[in-house]
Amino acid sequence: MSARDTILQRLRNRTGDQLPTPERDFTAMERPDWSTGDKLARFRSAMEPVHGEIHNCRGGDWVATLSGLLSDRRVSRMLVGSGAEPLATLRASTQELPDILVYDEPVENWQQHLFNDVDAGLTTTRGGIAETGSLILWPTAEEPRLTSLVPPIHVALLKASELFGTLREAMAAQQWSHGMPTNALLVSGPSKTADIEQTLAYGVHGPRELIVLVVE
Amino acid sequence: MNEQKASDTVDVREFHPRARAALADPQIRQNFRSAMDGLMGKRRTAFEGWDLEALRTLGASVRQNALAHLPDLLEQLEARLTANGIRVHWALDGDEACRIVTDICRARDAHSVIKGKSMVSEEMHLNHHLEQHGIDALESDLGEYLVQLAGETPSHIIMPAIHKNTGEISELMHDRTGTERSTDVEYLTASARQQLREKFMNADVGISGVNFAVAETGTLCLVENEGNGRMTTTVPPCHIAVTGIEKVVPTLADMSALLALLTRSATGQHITTYFNMISGPRRGEELDGPEEVHVVLVDNGRSGIYQDDELIDTLRCIRCGACMNHCPVYTRVGGHAYGTTYPGPIGKILMPHLIGLDEGRHLPSASSLCGACGEVCPVKIPIPDLLVRLRRESVDGDRLHPSVVRGHGAKRSTAEALAWKTWQWVHAHPAAYRLGTAAASHLRALQPDRLGAWTQYRSAPKLAARTLHQQVKDRRS
Ligand code: SF4
Numbered sequence: 001m002s003a004r005d006t007i008l009q010r011l012r013n014r015t016g017d018q019l020p021t022p023e024r025d026f027t028a029m030e031r032p033d034w035s036t037g038d039k040l041a042r043f044r045s046a047m048e049p050v051h052g053e054i055h056n057c058r059g060g061d062w063v064a065t066l067s068g069l070l071s072d073r074r075v076s077r078m079l080v081g082s083g084a085e086p087l088a089t090l091r092a093s094t095q096e097l098p099d100i101l102v103y104d105e106p107v108e109n110w111q112q113h114l115f116n117d118v119d120a121g122l123t124t125t126r127g128g129i130a131e132t133g134s135l136i137l138w139p140t141a142e143e144p145r146l147t148s149l150v151p152p153i154h155v156a157l158l159k160a161s162e163l164f165g166t167l168r169e170a171m172a173a174q175q176w177s178h179g180m181p182t183n184a185l186l187v188s189g190p191s192k193t194a195d196i197e198q199t200l201a202y203g204v205h206g207p208r209e210l211i212v213l214v215v216e
Numbered sequence: 217m218n219e220q221k222a223s224d225t226v227d228v229r230e231f232h233p234r235a236r237a238a239l240a241d242p243q244i245r246q247n248f249r250s251a252m253d254g255l256m257g258k259r260r261t262a263f264e265g266w267d268l269e270a271l272r273t274l275g276a277s278v279r280q281n282a283l284a285h286l287p288d289l290l291e292q293l294e295a296r297l298t299a300n301g302i303r304v305h306w307a308l309d310g311d312e313a314c315r316i317v318t319d320i321c322r323a324r325d326a327h328s329v330i331k332g333k334s335m336v337s338e339e340m341h342l343n344h345h346l347e348q349h350g351i352d353a354l355e356s357d358l359g360e361y362l363v364q365l366a367g368e369t370p371s372h373i374i375m376p377a378i379h380k381n382t383g384e385i386s387e388l389m390h391d392r393t394g395t396e397r398s399t400d401v402e403y404l405t406a407s408a409r410q411q412l413r414e415k416f417m418n419a420d421v422g423i424s425g426v427n428f429a430v431a432e433t434g435t436l437c438l439v440e441n442e443g444n445g446r447m448t449t450t451v452p453p454c455h456i457a458v459t460g461i462e463k464v465v466p467t468l469a470d471m472s473a474l475l476a477l478l479t480r481s482a483t484g485q486h487i488t489t490y491f492n493m494i495s496g497p498r499r500g501e502e503l504d505g506p507e508e509v510h511v512v513l514v515d516n517g518r519s520g521i522y523q524d525d526e527l528i529d530t531l532r533c534i535r536c537g538a539c540m541n542h543c544p545v546y547t548r549v550g551g552h553a554y555g556t557t558y559p560g561p562i563g564k565i566l567m568p569h570l571i572g573l574d575e576g577r578h579l580p581s582a583s584s585l586c587g588a589c590g591e592v593c594p595v596k597i598p599i600p601d602l603l604v605r606l607r608r609e610s611v612d613g614d615r616l617h618p619s620v621v622r623g624h625g626a627k628r629s630t631a632e633a634l635a636w637k638t639w640q641w642v643h644a645h646p647a648a649y650r651l652g653t654a655a656a657s658h659l660r661a662l663q664p665d666r667l668g669a670w671t672q673y674r675s676a677p678k679l680a681a682r683t684l685h686q687q688v689k690d691r692r693s
Pocket residue numbers: 532533534535536537538539540561562589592593594595596597
């Protein structure tokens with residue numbers, strides 16, 4: 001008999017009593033219906049203590065904010081997905097921006113370059129979670145997974161209108177149970193570790209900095 | 217059953233000498249004390265404003281429901297994962313799981329493996345096995361990386377290198393990798409980042425654990441802060457996830473409840489930096505991600521624990537480590553004293569199933585039964601009750617229950633058994649009892665003042681001059 005069948009058979013032919021199935025009461029996880037303003041404030045108060053940097057922008061203003069932040073950091077090359085947005089807005093902008101590298105080739109063709117020469121990655125988000133200060137990332141062929149992981153700075157665009165109270169709210173509203181992408185992520189700050197004597201250090205394997213541009 | 221291979225060097229039975237040595241080492245005590253104090257404080261703060269009792273009840277009910285439907289959920293998970301393009305393997309024990317992983321590596325002609333944190337792979341002694349087959353396995357979680365550099369095993373399930381302080385780590389990195397000596401944690405971290413980046417790029421296979429496996433969508437969830445888990449599961453062309461069969465939950469909503477409890481209980485974080493949900497290999501037009509994803513579902517004793525109405529609660533565990541952070545024994549002796557893959561309270565109730573009560577005979581007794589572990593456990597595992605059950609089983613075994621734990625009765629001693637038999641008989645026979653207590657009162661002068669460890673910090677209790685029966689009689693008359 002295969003290991004699979006042996007394991008399943010052992011579990012099915014369990015010797016003891018009927019196992020308990022107590023009711024699952026999720027009330028303890030519920031949060032009040034926060035207004036957008038409340039959600040923004042909570043998002044900020046959850047993300048800032050873990051070193052996420054948040055900037056509020058109005059409409060297309062975000063490019064101006066981005067331009068300032070990137071030139072302060074001397075970013076010379078920024079990775080962007082190949083989707084229509086935000087690429088079109090960046091290209092149409094007259095702001096001073098770093099060289100834009102479009103992620104449109106399989107990573108195998110340019111891995112060294114990606115790991116060694118890219119200073120920042122810009123991604124969209126599929127919303128955020130106020131309670132925990134998290135961004136929902138939903139990588140696709142147009143916005144591949146490594147954009148938010150390999151470059152030392154990750155810039156994420158978040159629409160204020162897409163801020164949810166809790167993870168459960170987001171999952172229900174976006175019907176995650178109907179199908180998940182190959183990879184989905186919650187990102188709540190820059191990469192960090194406390195493995196050396198409980199002392200926090202940022203930028204271990206992922207980005208050292210996370211910048212969130214909240215577009216209202 | 218997969219015997220502990222670490223026990224080539226570490227004998228689990230030698231708990232007492234190791235504990236004594238750790239207690240006499242001020243550095244170890246200092247390192248653990250300060251780390252555990254920090255973690256306890258952070259956990260308290262993270263749950264402020266929550267109804268923690270209600271949350272723990274929810275956590276327990278989520279896990280209990282999942283366990284009640286375990287075989288169905290595993291089949292559902294397998295079907296969803298397969299539909300998503302993930303290959304599913306089943307392993308009865310650690311050795312079989314190691315073989316499956318090695319075979320996948322061989323089929324890809326893989327020589328270098330990069331690993332994310334996985335306690336199940338520690339349980340399987342996977343690194344050892346891969347090495348024997350000429351495959352290089354490098355740990356990428358910073359704590360695990362340091363432990364591997366030192367040739368040690370993790371001393372904590374969440375913070376593997378917690379037994380070392382910055383100075384010791386600086387020395388270690390200097391010796392092994394040529395890093396400049398420094399007490400600047402940022403510098404040490406940056407050096408490790410540099411050393412590991414190359415490895416990520418060149419690894420043939422990435423191996424990770426799994427925190428939760430969601431049956432309804434066929435999703436593997438990983439919790440982490442560093443990003444090494446994302447690297448491991450995204451950069452190499454092949455990803456292998458190894459997980460215990462108990463990690464499956466029915467729905468995303470169940471997962472969200474456990475996630476809320478896990479990170480707050482473990483490190484006092486509302487959420488970790490990354491919550492990585494993997495539901496398939498690179499697909500269609502995608503430009504990155506592994507072309508192959510495998511899952512190895514590992515039993516290794518779990519279906520045995522599953523048979524027992526009490527011990528099954530052990531399988532609720534979500535590996536948060538809160539029980540060790542709050543354990544007065546763990547905090548003092550540290551993780552290595554136990555000599556087991558999982559140290560602390562969870563280790564004491566889990567390891568006897570993996571290695572048997574013969575080898576693990578001291579584990580259930582390495583506790584003061586203060587109850588702290590049971591009080592903090594986010595899924596309400598009655599750890600102290602299970603310790604008592606295992607203690608009973610280690611001396612009595614089958615006579616109490618049809619036992620599912622190997623090596624039950626291993627600690628039974630004829631002298632102790634006889635002493636308790638006599639005690640039982642005397643208490644059931646009033647005449648003998650009176651004779652015995654009267655004799656004890658008369659001979660009280662002969663009672664020694666020193667009673668070994670008991671009188672090291674206390675004075676010995678004195679037998680009364682007159683027995684209770686006699687005193688009651690005096691009062692009545
Ligand atoms: S037994 Fe409970 S407290 Fe201990 S690691 Fe498991 S879930 Fe956490």
